Amino acid sequence: MALYFLSVDAVALSAATAKSVLELGTSSAVRIKVKEWWVDFDGVTSSAVPVKVETGRFSVAVTTATSASEKMDLADGTPATTAKHTTTTEGAGTADDIMFHRISPTAGYHYIAPLGQELVLAVSTFWRMRLTAAATVNATVGVIWEE
Numbered sequence: 001m002a003l004y005f006l007s008v009d010a011v012a013l014s015a016a017t018a019k020s021v022l023e024l025g026t027s028s029a030v031r032i033k034v035k036e037w038w039v040d041f042d043g044v045t046s047s048a049v050p051v052k053v054e055t056g057r058f059s060v061a062v063t064t065a066t067s068a069s070e071k072m073d074l075a076d077g078t079p080a081t082t083a084k085h086t087t088t089t090e091g092a093g094t095a096d097d098i099m100f101h102r103i104s105p106t107a108g109y110h111y112i113a114p115l116g117q118e119l120v121l122a123v124s125t126f127w128r129m130r131l132t133a134a135a136t137v138n139a140t141v142g143v144i145w146e147e
Contacts (some may be wrong), residue, residue: 003035004069007142008085012084013133020062021141022129023084026121030080030147033118035128036111037143040077043105049134050102053109056124079147105137
């Protein structure tokens, strides 16, 4: 099994607007395990409203995101998974198995799945991280997955 990662810095969030900042799309032949993900914010006001963070499965891909070139395990070559980041228009689709978090815009959060309890994505499915901030703030985000 190979590990791959995608990390993006300075993703601008607009006030009160949901934005998918990361997306993984599995191929028609390879399942993946989401091993860990993280999000950090550059806010400076400690009394600011927390940012809503949603991670989980979505039924369709985002069409207005930037394709990413990601690689961590150089010995195993190119990943079968399609990775995207920083949508310009929020994607459609039904959300399923969503984890919700509220994180201070002056802080961050790093989720590491317990061994053997990683989120498994079936073939031809999508995992997304979607952020909604009450005020304008920038985010640094990332995900590590196994194929």
